[in-house]
Amino acid sequence: MSTTTTLPAWQLSDRDLTSRLLTTQRQQNVAYAAQLETIRELEARGALPEGYTSTSAYLATILHVTLREARARIAQATGTLPLTWKALSAGEITAQHAAVIAEFLADAPRWLTPEDYTVAEDTLVTLAAQANPSVVRRAATRLKIYWDNDPADVPGSPDLDHGLDPDSVPDAGSDSDSGSRREEAARPWREFRWQWTQAGRFRFSGNVDHETGTLIEQLLVPLAAPDPATTPDTPDPRTPSERHGDALAAIVDLAARTPDLPAKAGERAVATVTVDLETLRSTAKTVVAEDESVLSAAGLRRILCDAKVYPAVLGTEGQVLDLGRSARTATNAQRRALAIRDRGCTFPGCDRSPKWTTPHHIVHWAHGGPTDLNNLASCCERHHRLLHHSGWKIVLRDQAVHWIPPSILDPEQKPLRNTAHNPPPAPLGHSPRQAARPRPAPAPPPSAAAS
Template sequence: MDVEGLIPAWQLSEGELSAALVTSEAGLAREYARNLELVAEADKRGLAGSNGFRDTAALLERGMRVSRREARARVAAATADLPVLRAALAAGDISFEHVREIEQVLSKAPGSVTPEQLSASEQTLVELAKQAPPANVRKAGRRLLVHWDLEDRPPADVDRDLARPRREFRYTFTREGRMRFSGEFDPETAALAEALLVPLAKPDAAVQGVPDQRTTAERHGDAVAAVFDLAARAPDLPVKAAERAVVTVTVGLEELERRAGTVFLNGYGAVTVEQLRKMCCDARVVPAVLGSQGEVLDLGRAVRTATPAQRRALALRDKGCTAPGCTRGPKWCVPHHAVHWADGGPTNLAGLGFTCERDHHLLHHGGWTMRLHHGAIEWIPPTWYDPKRRPIRNTAHDPPP
């Protein structure tokens, strides 16, 4: 049953339901903060010993019926000296998953990290956690640990490892001729491998309503096979140029501006004009004038894409996708017009911002907008996310302090 005084979920509008989800998550975070406060006090008083348990984690495991792993994580988070982290959790700004990721990173800081550096790193990770999922916070934490490791090691050791990076690849063949392999890469090669695998391992589009049936491991296997296949045809490798697809527009400019109507695209079928606006956002657009019988009367020249120089400038300024919390770098991004070019938006640095394909649709279909403010791109959320629509700047690309 619903708590007295609350409207049943089925009676909420879509906007109310979205806002209720956000509010409910913030409430869970505040309850977690209270729970950690109680755990810290129990640990301080030695409550476990007086109740016959060997430690506080054992008390939580048996008394609260949580897993040993969860109990240890709560004790670690509750007893760590992380005031900024606890304050953000108590305010409902981050989740306990964020707390776990940040605590694990900061607990591994080497002794050479000063209290001031540790505090600054805590602040940086918490700010990222306020706008990004735990996985992205984990990635930022890994970068921070690598940074600390390089700073903490003697220069001679660092130079030696960089000169001869550790890379291992072991494989055997089965009777059926299948290959089994294992190994490890140095950080630089690992980053390159991930950059290749992530886009190639995406699930395929649904076919007649049936989604991609491959498991994650199978998609990764297909991605590795695709990389090998491309490497075997090295002269034919496509260069990651700045340009996306060429789109021939056979829809009236008035319809494009009004965002109304339906168009047909080869390979896509019927799409709305609003979908076309998104697909054309960074494509070379060729206007086509058709006669009454559908014959091509005139084919114009491509117009209004960002130049390679502008893309390089955006890579320097934005450092990657500008969506709050997104960690994708420039190579996975396209320039987006803050004011769509069909509505008269200029193709200049002040009117452009980098977005990855995954987050691009939010600007066209999710109610988000972007703007350039004091030299940085900010995203303005829809009202269901934040009733005050306060601008958010992505901090995922900021270097460690």
């Protein structure tokens, strides 16, 4: 037995403390997999002591957990989750990860093929190995939204196929668009309520449609950024809500006296949407914007009527081939290229979208690193700071950013690629006319002891 595992924590070095944390977490994950294996066998045998009417009631009593938690563990133990079982038994994901994945897949549409089901599980398990359960849950929610769209709206659906005509509207009897949808497109629902208080303050509230909300957000974000600190000990004293209030005041002031718009990273508000021509031609398909919202192709075309559109030349593997030129700091074109290539912060497990990131020189400018796409990576503020003040390093391999952890976290220092921004896997058989296909039979989980 290692001395590290027997010594009291106060006798360990800083490095050994981290090593014990990682080891004990892995052991805890493996132990949970062993417990689920036991629950599965208990449920299969029906081996309940006299006086208990259900396995869940028995587990809640002897494990001192709630009945809801007991039922959740039974669902995890008896579900069809071979990839989750494998990762959990190897100690690579936690009990919370397993719970999120099991809950999501239990509600998966019945029309999914076994291949769809496996791809979805693999997507979430891969992300779980590098991200916390909250990020995995958001990815699962994103996938659910993608699945829950009307079958005619899912890429690959064999339904309607309209030409690229912004004025084309389906017939009144078409199932793909109702009268209420056409009315919403012509006159979106927006509300704004305001009043003057006795103290002379202007109070307001309301809500707007998605397209207007996206524009407002794009205007607020750059103007609400914290002011640079004059010294390390004097950060911006304003709260986030105060900064957004000041940003709104600036927008109103600009609108009152000039047609100029606020700048975001040096240019007017820009939203990046990656879409192929085939999808843009069809009103029956959907696209995912950089904020992970799902838009119809028709809705996207409405946005593009008033937007600045930048075409990008993409290679067969999706890498940006021609967009942007080198400079001391990243140009606007390079920022758009990074948004397309990186899709957001590149740190493993981070799901911050492009608007929350800044370009980072992989080889620092002061050390001779050029400002071109092959030497830039998108990082959010938190992970940009981590990169400068820890042992993490960045490399670019096959047009994908990989992070190399410090040896204290991984002695082998295996490069990690972020999968939090990967698009939802396209279902193979999304059509209401297809009969539901049977799910694969639950496979016995791998023995946790073998890990």
